[in-house]
Amino acid sequence: DTAVSQTPKYLVTQMGNDKSIKCEQNLGHDTMYWYKQDSKKFLKIMFSYNNKELIINETVPNRFSPKSPDKAHLNLHINSLELGDSAVYFCASSQLQGAYGYTFGSGTRLTVV
């Protein structure tokens, strides 16, 4: 069983479209995250939810909206996609708010054309 699963794995879409990425973890962790990895491999945190409550909201355009229906799921919705949104988006989960490290999903490669 995959511990942290993301769908889709690849997403190619046109500028201006709205898209969603889904993430689910079956580890019983209490905290979930979205990270963005750019073309230079730099990893930047976007959002974090602890038990369905938003606890980290970094400087991210408000076109990005996370939603956590329960502590096992964290989805990311992106409105009005722009070329600069092209990146790999990683979902991760942890226990005790990251103190012991994260378990990452396999990533979603988003390409905006």
Add this chain to the structure above:
Amino acid sequence: AQSVSQHNHHVILSEAASLELGCNYSYGGTVNLFWYVQYPGQHLQLLLKYFSGDPLVKGIKGFEAEFIKSKFSFNLRKPSVQWSDTAEYFCAVNAYSSASKIIFGSGTRLSIRP
């Protein structure tokens, strides 16, 4: 603000060479430290972690790292690399006072010549 520095952007070694990748962090309080590896086209996987105790920690695939508190460093080492170690390596820090997030370094790309 916390930060993590990995000074080596790209390291190229031959098989069987020894490896040391540098990592320094800036935070004066208690930290948990991690090294993650990302093989080409894959997600990040935990190599090893330090929480407390023995500053020399051993991880998977023959990797180890040493925490030197006075130098704010957590360098990754491997005595003899293999071609399969070709990957991106990320050092990361979780500071006890931070709001539940791990800060990642910019990564070091390791290329191994067969």
